[in-house]
Amino acid sequence: MKGHKGEAVGDGSCTILLIEDDDNDVFLFRRAVRHSTLRCDVHVVTSLEDAQAYLTGQGKYRERRKSPTPNIIVTDLAFRGDSGLSFLKWFKAHPELGNIPVICVTGTLDPNKLGQAARFGAKCIEKTTFLDDAIRVIKEVVGEDRSSRRAA
Numbered sequence: 001m002k003g004h005k006g007e008a009v010g011d012g013s014c015t016i017l018l019i020e021d022d023d024n025d026v027f028l029f030r031r032a033v034r035h036s037t038l039r040c041d042v043h044v045v046t047s048l049e050d051a052q053a054y055l056t057g058q059g060k061y062r063e064r065r066k067s068p069t070p071n072i073i074v075t076d077l078a079f080r081g082d083s084g085l086s087f088l089k090w091f092k093a094h095p096e097l098g099n100i101p102v103i104c105v106t107g108t109l110d111p112n113k114l115g116q117a118a119r120f121g122a123k124c125i126e127k128t129t130f131l132d133d134a135i136r137v138i139k140e141v142v143g144e145d146r147s148s149r150r151a152a
Contacts, residue, residue: 013039014142017070019051019087020044021079025105029074029134036135040142043067048079048087055097070100072141074134077106077113077124085113088120101141103134 016033020026030042045051051073054061061067073091077084084104091097104117107127117124125133 014071015068016042017073018044019075021046073102
């Protein structure tokens, strides 16, 4: 189980694409997934351009065995020199990518930005509660919450 950028972490029950340009947030997210009950591979890209290439299988992401289509995308709304909203707009304009759920992590409480993200179909999570909320939402998406409730 390695933890370098671009390398997967997990056993492959699901695939998470993390779009994050902050090394500390990448480390914390991978650690949270590793210490949760999730059994997901985490693939990391650090720019919106790489995210687009990953999702469309271009360039170094061409081989789907190494860069599988994600079950869920986690992205920040703020990037150096760009915006997560531009990624959401691009993603929404590519219906061939399917219905991959998108979780946006944000430090903003700006209702306009949050509203835009929601209109693009993303679920927004406040950055201060990022790790706990992200793990909870991912569990909901991959169905882990439902199975554990049935067993109770």
